[in-house]
Amino acid sequence: MNGRSRARALGVLPGPLPTGPLNAITDVAGVLVGHTTIDDGADLHTGVTAIVPATVRALPAAVHTGNGYGKLVGSTQVDELGVLESPIVLTGTLSVFRAADAVLTYLMGLHPGELSFNPLVGETNDGFLSDIRRRPITERHVLDALEGAHGGLPAEGCVGAGTGTTALGYKAGIGTSSRRLDAGGGPVTVGALVQANFGGTLTVRGVPMPVEELVPGAGRVEPPGNSCVIVVATDAPLDARQLGRLARRAIFAMGRVGASYSHGSGDYAIAFSTADPAPALPDAVLSPVFAAVMDAVEEALLNSLFMATTTTGVEGHTSHAVPYDRL
Incomplete structure (x- = not known):
């Protein structure tokens, strides 16, 4: 462990609903998470995070684009068919295409003889701290994250696709x-996992906490290409249309923590269900599910910051951890 604490351990409790036993996306039965981290202590701070449903064929799913300045490979087919046919892999911007090819290798190994696959791979730009043009992600890094995915509490903060964000x-x-x-x-269980790399002013339960005030001498860091990818999983029986409604709420939740939703921010939410959608829940009972999504995403975003450690990367750029004493 890195000595950092999750939001709940610091007394920050978004919303009244109880969490699952792990307070993680892996509380949704059958959902696994794997990471591969690349951190050379100097110019490379990047990696891969894989969200792997136990069954990755024809799960009801939807994608919502809050702002489309990003690369979410495979999203249009999910939109068209309402189906998730692969694990969801996250990485750095210029490695997204290599990662998609590696997911293809993984899927071909699982399904010999098939001729068409739709890898779903997202990204955020970690170029402020990592030498993004080196494109260090290899097929082996992606396969390690996929094959090493497991239950239990996933690592958070500077790990996997969040190493340099x-x-x-x-x-x-x-x-x-x-x-x-x-x-x-x-x-019903709703879980969220986020790769946070976006602009704005940190806001905790309605209180702005600008880095200029909490970290003496620190200037505001607004990396180019800032973005956020949110993955929502649930065991509620929902169809693709309803999952699209969940995905929209996930993007809304970014506003609770102070997101600026800037021009250069690629903000995407992917929602899927592990349950048979027939029959789906009636729309009239979804309001509590919407609340659960927003609370889970808000807390996941706070955990992504509170669990991260100060990092100095390429060209001496430094990104400071949230200081608990000031929080």
């Missing part, structure tokens, strides 16, 4: 959270 003026990374509730007469 910065958000809201501070060092950020990967964060996750979950909520449990009753919807439609039965128990």
Whole structure:
């Protein structure tokens, strides 16, 4: 462990709903997470994060684009068919295409004889801290994240695809959270995992916490190409249209923590269900699920910052961790 604390350990509790036992996307049964981290202590701070459903064929799914300044490989087919056919892999911007090819290798190994696949791979630009033009991600890095995906509490902060990211003026990374509730007469779990790398002013439960005030001598860091990818998983029986509604709420939740939703921010949410969508829950009972999504994403975003450590990378650029004493 890196000595950092999650939001709940610091007394920050978004929303009234209970979390799952791990307070993570892996509370949704059958959802696994794997990381590969590249950190040479100097110019490379990047990696791969894989979200792997136990069944990755024909899961109901949807993508919502808050701002499309990014590269989400495979998203148009998910939009068209409402189906997720691969694990979801996250990495750095200029490595997204190599990562997609590696996911293709993985899928071809799982399904010999098939002739068409749709890898879903997203990215954020970690070029402020990592030498992004070196494109260090290899097929082996991606396969290691996929094949090493497991249950339990995923690592957060400066790990995997979050190794070199910065958000809201501070060092950020990967964060996750979950909520449990009753919807439609039965128990439902909603989990979120985020790759946070976007601009704005950190806001914690409505209180702005600008880096200029909390970290003496630190200037505001607004890396170019700042973005956010949010993955929402649930075991609620929802169809693709309804999952699109969940994905939209995930983007809305970024506003709670102070997102600026800037011109250069590629903000995407991917939502999928592990349940059979027939019959789907009626729309009239979805309001508590929407609340669960927004609370889980808010907490996942805070965890992505609170679990990250101060990092100095390429060209001496430094991104500071959120200081707990000032928080």
